[in-house]
Amino acid sequence: xxxxxxxxxxxxxxxxxxxxxxxxxxxxxxxxxxxxxxxxxxxxxxxxxxxxxxxxxxxxxxxxxxxxxxxxxxxxxxxxxxxxxxxxxxxxxxxxxxxxxxxxxxxxxxxxxxxxxxxxxxxxxxxxxxxxxxxxxxxxxxxxxxxxxxxxxxxxxxxxxxxxxxxxxxxxxxxxxxxxxxxxxxxxxxxxxxxxxxxxxxxxxxxxxxxxxxxxxxxxxxxxxxxxxxxxxxxxxxxxxxxxxxxxxxxxxxxxxxxxxxxxxxxxxxxxxxxxxxxxxxxxxxxxxxxxx
Numbered sequence: 001x002x003x004x005x006x007x008x009x010x011x012x013x014x015x016x017x018x019x020x021x022x023x024x025x026x027x028x029x030x031x032x033x034x035x036x037x038x039x040x041x042x043x044x045x046x047x048x049x050x051x052x053x054x055x056x057x058x059x060x061x062x063x064x065x066x067x068x069x070x071x072x073x074x075x076x077x078x079x080x081x082x083x084x085x086x087x088x089x090x091x092x093x094x095x096x097x098x099x100x101x102x103x104x105x106x107x108x109x110x111x112x113x114x115x116x117x118x119x120x121x122x123x124x125x126x127x128x129x130x131x132x133x134x135x136x137x138x139x140x141x142x143x144x145x146x147x148x149x150x151x152x153x154x155x156x157x158x159x160x161x162x163x164x165x166x167x168x169x170x171x172x173x174x175x176x177x178x179x180x181x182x183x184x185x186x187x188x189x190x191x192x193x194x195x196x197x198x199x200x201x202x203x204x205x206x207x208x209x210x211x212x213x214x215x216x217x218x219x220x221x222x223x224x225x226x227x228x229x230x231x232x233x234x235x236x237x238x239x240x241x242x243x244x245x246x247x248x249x250x251x252x253x254x255x256x257x258x259x260x261x262x263x264x265x266x267x268x269x270x271x272x273x274x275x276x277x278x279x280x281x282x283x284x285x286x287x288x289x290x291x292x293x
Contacts, residue, residue: 070101077105088112090263097271102263111262115246120259123233123242123269124210127225128163128217129293130232137220139163146216149191157199162213168197171206179250183225186252187215207256214255225253236286237272237279239265 070093077089088108093101104110131137137159144155153168161167175181175189190212197204214225221228226244234242239261244253246260272279277289 068100073101074103074105077103081106092263092267094267094271097275099267111241111264113241113260113262115258115260116266117257119261119266120244120246120254120257121210123229123259124214124255125163126233126269126273126289126293127229128159128213129289131217131220131228133290133293137217141216143191143212143216146219147187147191147212149188150212151191153195153199154191157209157212159213159216161200162209162216165203165205165209166200167209167212168195168199168201168204169193169206169209169212170196171204171208173208176207176211176252176254176256177247178252179248180252182251183211183215183218183253183255187212207254210256211254214253224251225255233269233288236281236288237268239268241265242269 073091073093077091080086080089086106088104088106090104090108090110090112091101092099102110104112128137128139132139139158139160141159142155143150143157143162150157157167157169162169169190170193173190173193175186178186181189190208193208217228218225221232223231229244233239242259242261242265244255244258244260246258247254250258268279272288276291277287277293279286279288
């Protein structure tokens with residue numbers, strides 16, 4: 001089924017066609033009066049022409065998505081192309097697990113696989129919290145508990161602070177984008193950096209602190225970061241097009257900004273969150289994250 005589009009309070013041609021098809025699909029001897037202009041806004045429903053073609057007398061057509069005025073989404077996407085440096089935009093809108101809108105604009109194609117920059121952070125947070133759910137890690141664990149190279153004030157930095165940009169570590173460093181070292185080596189190099197604030201005292205947005213948390217996750221989970229993500233998040237969610245190689249293969253993935261994905265894949269992740277951490281797997285429901293996570 002395909003949701004019909006129309007401005008609020010108006011009936012779109014597809015809605016009218018669906019209403020007429022319902023009348024024609026009723027058994028002989030029955031009838032239903034349809035108003036000439038039925039307000040549809042959020043309550044009317046439409047059916048794809050392919051479904052209508054297979055409807056025989058006496059069968060009730062399957063109802064699809066409700067009618068919405070989606071033109072403002074297109075206007076917004078085209079405005080972004082006209083007024084920013086963006087060359088392509090893909091927009092997806094879903095409700096209750098069903099796509100209501102999926103269109104690409106400019107040079108973008110539907111489900112292009114691209115680096116997703118800081119949208120990576122949400123995925124990384126899910127990896128960390130999956131370890132917390134399992135009791136392998138606590139948000140209040142300190143760097144000193146896991147990483148001997150962190151000493152002094154830096155030893156007291158917690159995983160919670162690492163992932164809320166309050167660790168006191170610098171916002172950026174070339175270490176996190178060096179493809180020729182491992183995440184373990186990167187964390188040890190970060191341990192040598194000077195603090196720019198007392199841990200827990202200031203908010204400083206960046207990727208360095210999350211990088212350290214990624215190494216702690218490797219130790220807690222006993223596997224490389226990319227493998228932790230694939231097994232704990234990507235695989236159960238069905239995200240076959242998402243990994244941490246947005247800038248090429250490396251053993252030092254950018255935990256705060258190195259993933260690549262497609263819009264469709266990312267929607268699977270968002271649907272899992274919206275559903276309280278639950279996904280429907282081939283063998284039944286799978287709890288990827290707890291409600292608390």
